[in-house]
Amino acid sequence: MTKIFETPLYPYQRSPDQDTGAATRHPVVVIGAGPVGLAAAIDLAQQNIPVVVLDDNDKVSFGSRAICFAKRPLEILDRLGCGEPMVEKGVRWDTGRVFFDEAETYSFSLLNETGHKKPAFINLQQYYFEEYLVNRLRELQAEGKPVDLRGENKVTALADNGDHVRLEVDTPEGPYLLEADWLIAADGANSPTRRMLGHDFAGRVFEDNFLIADVIMEADFPSERWFWFDPPFNRGQSALLHKQPDNVWRIDLQLGWDIDREQEMKPENVIPRLKAMLGEEAKFELEWVSIYTFQCRRMERFRYGRTLFVGDAAHQVSPFGARGANSGLQDTDNLAWKLKLVLEGVADERLLDSYSYERVYGAEENILNSTRSTDFITPKSDQSRIFRDAVLTLAQEHAFARPLVNSGRLSVPCTYDGSALNGPDDANLPNATRPGAPLKDAESGSGWLLDRVGNQFQLLTFNAHAPDVVNVDGIKISRLDLPASDDLNARYLGDAKSAVYLIRPDQHIAARWLEFDEAAVKAALNTAIGK
Numbered sequence: 001m002t003k004i005f006e007t008p009l010y011p012y013q014r015s016p017d018q019d020t021g022a023a024t025r026h027p028v029v030v031i032g033a034g035p036v037g038l039a040a041a042i043d044l045a046q047q048n049i050p051v052v053v054l055d056d057n058d059k060v061s062f063g064s065r066a067i068c069f070a071k072r073p074l075e076i077l078d079r080l081g082c083g084e085p086m087v088e089k090g091v092r093w094d095t096g097r098v099f100f101d102e103a104e105t106y107s108f109s110l111l112n113e114t115g116h117k118k119p120a121f122i123n124l125q126q127y128y129f130e131e132y133l134v135n136r137l138r139e140l141q142a143e144g145k146p147v148d149l150r151g152e153n154k155v156t157a158l159a160d161n162g163d164h165v166r167l168e169v170d171t172p173e174g175p176y177l178l179e180a181d182w183l184i185a186a187d188g189a190n191s192p193t194r195r196m197l198g199h200d201f202a203g204r205v206f207e208d209n210f211l212i213a214d215v216i217m218e219a220d221f222p223s224e225r226w227f228w229f230d231p232p233f234n235r236g237q238s239a240l241l242h243k244q245p246d247n248v249w250r251i252d253l254q255l256g257w258d259i260d261r262e263q264e265m266k267p268e269n270v271i272p273r274l275k276a277m278l279g280e281e282a283k284f285e286l287e288w289v290s291i292y293t294f295q296c297r298r299m300e301r302f303r304y305g306r307t308l309f310v311g312d313a314a315h316q317v318s319p320f321g322a323r324g325a326n327s328g329l330q331d332t333d334n335l336a337w338k339l340k341l342v343l344e345g346v347a348d349e350r351l352l353d354s355y356s357y358e359r360v361y362g363a364e365e366n367i368l369n370s371t372r373s374t375d376f377i378t379p380k381s382d383q384s385r386i387f388r389d390a391v392l393t394l395a396q397e398h399a400f401a402r403p404l405v406n407s408g409r410l411s412v413p414c415t416y417d418g419s420a421l422n423g424p425d426d427a428n429l430p431n432a433t434r435p436g437a438p439l440k441d442a443e444s445g446s447g448w449l450l451d452r453v454g455n456q457f458q459l460l461t462f463n464a465h466a467p468d469v470v471n472v473d474g475i476k477i478s479r480l481d482l483p484a485s486d487d488l489n490a491r492y493l494g495d496a497k498s499a500v501y502l503i504r505p506d507q508h509i510a511a512r513w514l515e516f517d518e519a520a521v522k523a524a525l526n527t528a529i530g531k
């Protein structure tokens with residue numbers, strides 16, 4: 001049977017742009033059809049912003065890449081129209097178990113409150129994730145939405161000409177030229193765009209190697225994340241086990257720095273390692289084996305002139321915490337509505353600087369978490385190892401030590417505290433839903449809060465009088481007043497009697513008050529679009 005990652009999903013096709021004899025101008029060009037570039041294109045096309053996606057390949061990616069997708073990106077994917085099939089195919093999980101030496105240290109749940117439509121996490125191979133995104137893009141094309149995905153279109157040269165970017169693109173039938181009002185660089189960790197435009201990537205390289213084996217086996221381990229520190233089957237190192245769809249299991253074994261990578265990848269060396277972990281009798285087949293090292297680093301800014309960097313092109317983290325693709329989706333969620341308003345002339349292009357500010361802030365948080373996890377997993381001195389082992393031993397018996405155990409702080413969305421787009425806040429309302437925070441989902445009546453908002457500014461009101469629509473210079477803010485529920489009250493009202501929230505198109509909170517005041521709402525909207 002041909003696997004999805006072997007099938008050209010967007011084979012090369014000649015584009016009319018190749019026959020014009022001049023560079024055709026497009027409002028938005030995205031370089032890279034990885035998870036982040038595809039999500040950006042879907043978001044824009046869904047809102048009728050014409051977008052061309054160029055990729056040097058014609059297939060979804062394969063190999064040891066993302067498997068864990070977190071609740072917030074799944075909520076974003078619902079807004080993009082493709083969250084459901086991913087959750088249906090994926091393996092849902094919310095429990096993690098930590099082992100030290102031979103014993104279980106403790107377990108934890110990632111979803112400690114009810115009333116959320118999406119699970120805390122699903123595990124889904126990145127090739128399936130990308131396939132669902134390509135399917136969604138094809139659906140949009142069938143609906144006549146303006147999106148063009150061009151396989152085997154490799155960008156070979158770039159120039160920012162002030163009011164547009166000029167691209168040279170190579171294809172199986174030779175090169176052609178394009179121009180973009182705005183360029184989205186989603187071309188991955190080695191980003192040729194970053195290099196061609198002469199920008200830096202600063203951060204830290206971790207001296208460690210991890211063996212990833214994706215194995216096909218029938219096994220009755222539960223759908224949980226299991227993490228071992230110093231287990232008998234991989235002494236002095238760590239190990240991780242995750243279940244994926246189709247009976248594929250991800251096994252991640254730390255190897256240390258000084259290894260012979262080629263030797264370690266040979267099946268005759270991999271299989272005994274896996275048998276030591278799974279038992280001599282375990283029956284499995286290797287789907288994919290690779291060795292990775294990682295870095296925690298980012299660009300100084302994510303906007304340079306007419307180019308906006310997203311995903312791995314802008315920032316990289318270690319896989320512990322699953323913050324790579326998950327945070328890349330939050331980049332595009334933050335960017336798409338801002339770019340739309342700028343292209344429509346409703347907002348000034350300075351609004352795009354807030355994309356850089358807010359997502360650099362998010363990337364810093366991710367890099368900090370990812371670096372801390374890595375330092376705990378791989379102590380850099382004897383003292384650090386003694387501390388770590390003491391914490392792990394204490395955590396078995398004593399709850400106070402458990403928060404100190406760090407096997408990877410798993411991806412959560414960022415609250416944009418300090419963003420210039422944040423408007424007023426009333427401190428009597430719950431802290432978790434303050435300006436800058438993403439909306440917290442909640443059940444309401446027969447539906448979900450997050451299914452009712454998205455892609456536009458909205459007013460969410462609780463026991464407050466407000467008009468159904470407020471118009472501000474070309475932007476329509478419609479009002480959403482949902483049936484009360486315990487979850488809504490707890491998350492948005494707390495002890496207050498009433499509340500009014502201004503919600504951004506990316507479902508982050510812009511401002512909130514106890515009562516509706518039209519002048520205040522209009523002023524907050526202007527703040528939220530950078531005016």
Ligand SMILES: Cc1cc2nc3c(=O)[nH]c(=O)nc-3n(C[C@H](O)[C@H](O)[C@H](O)COP(=O)(O)OP(=O)(O)OC[C@H]3O[C@@H](n4cnc5c(N)ncnc54)[C@H](O)[C@@H]3O)c2cc1C
Nearest residue numbers: 032034035036056066067068155187188311312324325326
């Ligand atoms: C072992 C491992 C485990 C991981 N686990 C997780 C996880 O569980 N959860 C998670 O969220 N993340 C995880 N990640 C990270 C995740 O894989 C990446 O963050 C994600 O792939 C980044 O997506 P992207 O679209 O930014 O870049 P990429 O997926 O790298 O896509 C870039 C695209 O750009 C194209 N391209 C490059 N150059 C050009 C060019 N010149 N012209 C045209 N196209 C070009 C490439 O062909 C590619 O299709 C993991 C990574 C690794 C290595």
